[in-house]
Amino acid sequence: MAMRAALLVLASVFLMTLDHRQQHLETMRATLAMVLYPLEYLVSLPATAGNWASDAFAARSHLISENENLRSRQLKLEARLLKFDALLAENSRLREMLQSPRMVDERLLVAELLAVDMDPFKRQAVLNKGSLAGVYRGHPVLDAKGVMGQVTEVSPVSSVAMLITDPSHAIPVQFNRSGLRAIALGTGEADRLELPHIPNTADIRVGDLLVTSGLDRRFPPGYPVAKIQHVDKDPSQPYAFIVARPTAELERVREVLLIWPDHLTETSESEAALGEDAPEEMAQEAPSS
């Protein structure tokens, strides 16, 4: 038996090395995940049944008030959408003038979370859509309020997403107000991201919004990621200590959005175009002053 145990231990070490260094084990993992899927589904049934029951037995008055709320909300959103259409048109016109076409509309897919806490030291979630629905490795995952993470493993009917708070996740971001670029690292805690290597002198305030910069060619640019929660500028330290809070409700949502970013390649061009703008403005300003 000792011989067999030694063989199995060797096999495990071999598997771990393969899994850590390369991505050859995806099919094996996907097959095993397929076997586990019914269990995951069963375990998520009570929550699903609870949701269904609360829908089915909701009081009429409650439904009426909810309906009214939703209706007024929809009206507001539609009014905003009218403006959005105009802005969309204007944006594409402006982009045409800059010769940098960029699609604003992206393909969307709604998925549901099956499980969230598989290991307390990792921040991951299991989604109920897999490669049959077109999900791929590195697929950006969002909720209604911001970026949630990206897909790391895909099986035919389910997938695993790594959340932006996972300790091994990093996402390139940009300060919406100042345009400063940074990288937001997950910490393993639920509502906390850290931004390392930002000098003490950088223009950062509590409440600043971080959006995706799109430089990773994985997340589409311009989606909100986090808000600055705490800035500690200690003069004796070379870098400021900055903590941000994800805008997405990572621990609360049940439905998430998977988006297909198109035309990611245009970001660099548009930035180059913006870069060219600066001297022009200077040139225009010069004669007037």
Add this chain to the structure above:
Amino acid sequence: MSLAQHSLAQHQNGWAIIASFLVAMMLTLMPLPDGAEWFRPEWVAMVLIYWCMALPERVNIGVAWIMGLFLDVARGALLGQYALTLTLVAFLTIHLHRRVRNFPLWQQSLAVLVLVALEQLLVLWVKGIIGQSPNNWLYWAPSLTSMLLWPWMFLVLRDLRRHFRVT
């Protein structure tokens, strides 16, 4: 029961073993409130320890290895991490099963504490090697909860084994 009958009757009702592992896996996957997940007992390891102790010729290290692979996928861990640790836990349990089987329940609990803590230590090493080591004393809480739950778990599984005559 004569020997011939015994060997004929051998390997019966294996579905009870499979069912207990399925339930353990479901308890592992079950969502818990935010603070409680730290204290989730190592259900799969506990069920494995029980069967290795009760039927070592039936549930061997090969079973442990396969359950470990499933646990790896369920927890999103490195493939092989739990396969390695559960194999070693099963190996030790089978090695000691004659002694541990005759311990009183509280002493068995202590043995389970040591075995689960060993499993967690190995996982900690693997995590340390790939640079994801958790720096929190709560990491060790599952060993304690496994120890505390062991007597109940043992009685339930023993009744299951006797009731369905799993051999």
